[in-house]
Amino acid sequence: xxxxxxxxxxxxxxxxxxxxxxxxxxxxxxxxxxxxxxxxxxxxxxxxxxxxxxxxxxxxxxxxxxxxxxxxxxxxxxxxxxxxxxxxxxxxxxxxxxxxxxxxxxxxxxxxxxxxxxxxxxxxxxxxxxxxxxxxxxxxxxxxxxxxxxxxxxxxxxxxxxxxxxxxxxxxxxxxxxxxxxxxxxxxxxxxxxxxxxxxxxxxxxxxxxxxxxxxxxxxxxxxxxxxxxxxxxxxxxxxxxxxxxxxxxxxxxxxxxxxxxxxxxxxxxxxxxxxxxxxxxxxxxxxxxxxxxxxxxxxxxxxxxxxxxxxxxxxx
Numbered sequence: 001x002x003x004x005x006x007x008x009x010x011x012x013x014x015x016x017x018x019x020x021x022x023x024x025x026x027x028x029x030x031x032x033x034x035x036x037x038x039x040x041x042x043x044x045x046x047x048x049x050x051x052x053x054x055x056x057x058x059x060x061x062x063x064x065x066x067x068x069x070x071x072x073x074x075x076x077x078x079x080x081x082x083x084x085x086x087x088x089x090x091x092x093x094x095x096x097x098x099x100x101x102x103x104x105x106x107x108x109x110x111x112x113x114x115x116x117x118x119x120x121x122x123x124x125x126x127x128x129x130x131x132x133x134x135x136x137x138x139x140x141x142x143x144x145x146x147x148x149x150x151x152x153x154x155x156x157x158x159x160x161x162x163x164x165x166x167x168x169x170x171x172x173x174x175x176x177x178x179x180x181x182x183x184x185x186x187x188x189x190x191x192x193x194x195x196x197x198x199x200x201x202x203x204x205x206x207x208x209x210x211x212x213x214x215x216x217x218x219x220x221x222x223x224x225x226x227x228x229x230x231x232x233x234x235x236x237x238x239x240x241x242x243x244x245x246x247x248x249x250x251x252x253x254x255x256x257x258x259x260x261x262x263x264x265x266x267x268x269x270x271x272x273x274x275x276x277x278x279x280x281x282x283x284x285x286x287x288x289x290x291x292x293x294x295x296x297x298x299x300x301x302x303x304x305x306x307x308x309x310x311x312x313x314x315x316x317x
Contacts, residue, residue: 002142005057006036007078009067014276015098015121016063022131023138031142032059054081057091059141062108065098069106083107092141096134097121114138125302127278177277182270185277186250189300190223190243193251196304197227197241197311204229226257227311239311251279253307266310268303279303 004023008016016036026032035057040049054060060082068074086093095103095113099122103109114137115121121130177185201215212232219225224242228235240254250270252259268279279298298306 001030002032002058002145003053003056004032004034004059004061004138005054005082006034006061006063007054007068007074007082008036008061008063009065009071009074011067012063012065012098015065017275018127018131019061019063019096019134022128022135026135026139026142032138050078051081054078055085057085058145059138060085060091060093061138062093062095063098064095064101064103064106064108064113066101068098069101069103079108086111092145094138094141122299123301125299125305126297127299128297177272182277186243186270189279189303190241190251192300193241193304193307194219194225196301197225197308200308201227201229224259229312229315231315237311237314239307241307251303253310255310266307268298268306271297273297281306 006016006019020034023032023034027034035053037046037050039053040046062068062074062079062082082091082093085091093108093111095108095111095118097103097113097115097118097120099120101120103113103118112118115124115130115133116137119130121127124130198217201217205213205215214230214233216228216230217225218227220240224240226238226240229237238255238257240257240259242252242259243250251268253266253268267282269282271278271280279302280296281298
């Protein structure tokens with residue numbers, strides 16, 4: 001059984017909890033034992049327990065984000081000791097990239113990261129796809145380590161433990177979101193989608209020089225924007241996206257220059273799922289046109305990509 005240590009910022013607690021859920025099968029099958037600082041029992045010394053279990057670990061996961069990089073304890077203490085053990089061949093360090101941040105120049109920047117190609121979890125339309133890739137990567141690492149993993153110390157009953165009494169790693173309490181949290185998430189998502197569209201349109205026009213492609217992006221008001229693609233001077237694609245829809249969902253989409261109030265559009269509703277906020281496409285025109293089953297757990301990046309695919313579809317045919 002491999003000892004797996006998770007180094008993370010407490011600001012990224014939700015990511016850590018989701019990762020532990022996805023690693024459950026490896027834990028249940030006796031292939032890994034997971035430890036993180038939430039395993040420290042009352043009365044135990046914080047730094048001493050972290051140091052002890054870091055020294056025992058066979059695999060050390062660094063949950064990399066801007067929060068992790070900004071944390072003096074994560075970056076200066078846990079990460080540096082982890083890399084020392086990695087360089088000596090005593091343990092394997094695996095960076096797990098949570099969100100978009102400048103990590104390639106970090107001391108662990110040359111180590112192959114998860115998910116695949118070091119793409120951040122938040123860049124996936126569905127976070128479960130990213131966690132599945134991470135789990136598969138860890139399983140491959142376990143196969144590679146094989147017999148090199150030392151037997152885990154056990155109690156008199158044969159139950160493996162890192163240090164201290166055995167206990168569950170599933171101690172995460174579901175987070176409750178206030179109305180303000182939800183409103184702020186919708187606002188931030190809308191702003192992200194607006195930047196996504198504006199940057200994509202600019203890039204498209206630059207790449208299509210000489211092909212008669214022109215683009216236009218306009219912020220109608222604080223909560224609405226329109227996007228257009230012209231081909232040889234004629235409108236080839238157009239859409240309007242708003243976060244101020246009261247009739248349909250938290251985000252509203254229309255394949256025109258205005259948002260209709262009495263027709264079905266590709267809108268998204270906000271949902272709380274597995275302790276985090278995400279978006280679920282509502283029943284829109286794509287469902288009626290045989291567009292297939294919609295993904296029901298979209299991140300900010302996933303929502304932006306979903307709307308861009310709808311918008312760009314006329315040029316992809």
